Amino acid sequence: MGSPPTIDGAFARWLATRAGQALLDLRTEMGFADAAALKAAGDQASHDLIRTELATWRPGDAVLSEEDEGSRAAGSVSRLGADRVWIIDPLDGTREFSEEGRSDWAVHVALWARNAPSPHGLTAGAVGLPAQHRVLGTDYPPAYPPMTVEAATASGVRTIRLAASRSRPPAFLTDLADDVGAHLVPMGSAGAKIAAVVTGEVDAYIHAGGQYEWDSAAPVAVATATGLHASRIDGSALKYNETDPRLPDLLVCRKDLASRLLAALQKHSG
Numbered sequence: 001m002g003s004p005p006t007i008d009g010a011f012a013r014w015l016a017t018r019a020g021q022a023l024l025d026l027r028t029e030m031g032f033a034d035a036a037a038l039k040a041a042g043d044q045a046s047h048d049l050i051r052t053e054l055a056t057w058r059p060g061d062a063v064l065s066e067e068d069e070g071s072r073a074a075g076s077v078s079r080l081g082a083d084r085v086w087i088i089d090p091l092d093g094t095r096e097f098s099e100e101g102r103s104d105w106a107v108h109v110a111l112w113a114r115n116a117p118s119p120h121g122l123t124a125g126a127v128g129l130p131a132q133h134r135v136l137g138t139d140y141p142p143a144y145p146p147m148t149v150e151a152a153t154a155s156g157v158r159t160i161r162l163a164a165s166r167s168r169p170p171a172f173l174t175d176l177a178d179d180v181g182a183h184l185v186p187m188g189s190a191g192a193k194i195a196a197v198v199t200g201e202v203d204a205y206i207h208a209g210g211q212y213e214w215d216s217a218a219p220v221a222v223a224t225a226t227g228l229h230a231s232r233i234d235g236s237a238l239k240y241n242e243t244d245p246r247l248p249d250l251l252v253c254r255k256d257l258a259s260r261l262l263a264a265l266q267k268h269s270g
């Protein structure tokens with residue numbers, strides 16, 4: 001096998017593609033009879049693959065991974081002092097991965113760099129959606145999503161399609177949706193939901209109540225490269241490679257909806 005791409009964005013895509021194929025193979029090999037075993041095997045296989053390739057091809061870089069206790073620890077010296085940190089979620093939407101027929105699960109590979117020009121510090125990222133047979137990446141950022149006919153109605157009043165966790169949606173979301181004229185689209189995986197905003201299948205994704213940096217780093221890198229809005233729900237910047245990797249809430253949406261949704265969030269999420 002030849003060497004992977006040297007450019008970080010293409011390397012992220014390469015890694016996400018390989019890990020995604022390994023996860024698809026695992027689903028085929030193990031089947032869906034034992035969901036707990038499939039989830040554990042998926043987390044482990046994808047983590048091991050990504051860790052091994054990063055150690056081989058980017059040995060000087062630090063890693064923050066969901067499946068790596070050492071790198072997660074608050075105050076982890078190697079990543080906090082590093083200039084480049086790969087922020088990895090080997091399998092986002094683990095629950096959906098273990099359910100036959102579901103394609104809302106993802107592989108997240110992002111690169112944070114000190115002194116990066118963007119507020120969130122992410123310089124490259126790829127989101128693999130293996131069961132959807134696609135990878136979204138910053139190396140070829142997807143075009144800004146077109147407004148669909150369904151969304152742009154003749155009356156000019158749009159129904160916002162708002163993606164939310166299918167298992168842990170924020171309690172305030174139903175009231176917020178009523179307020180702004182949105183309908184909720186339940187979906188698994190932060191990566192799959194942000195990918196749905198990127199491709200225009202939904203207009204926005206709101207999460208609150210708990211998440212970690214690896215749940216959003218790669219999809220936020222792709223969403224911002226595409227030109228979408230991404231922030232905390234109070235409108236402040238998403239920050240990565242912080243001492244505490246908890247990043248409990250976010251809004252990703254079309255630019256034209258950001259001020260309306262932030263105002264609604266201020267009213268409903270307090």
Ligand SMILES: Nc1ncnc2c1ncn2[C@@H]1O[C@H](COP(=O)(O)O)[C@@H](OP(=O)(O)O)[C@H]1O
Pocket residue numbers: 066089091092093094095164165166167168187188189190191208209210211212215
């Ligand atoms: N309240 C919460 N606290 C911590 N993590 C949460 C959370 N709600 C969602 N997440 C994490 O965010 C990811 C997407 O969740 P959801 O599918 O519910 O939208 C999942 O990642 P993993 O599947 O990698 O664990 C899940 O663990």
Ligand SMILES: [Mg+2]
Pocket residue numbers: 066089091092093190214215
């Ligand atoms: Mg996750």
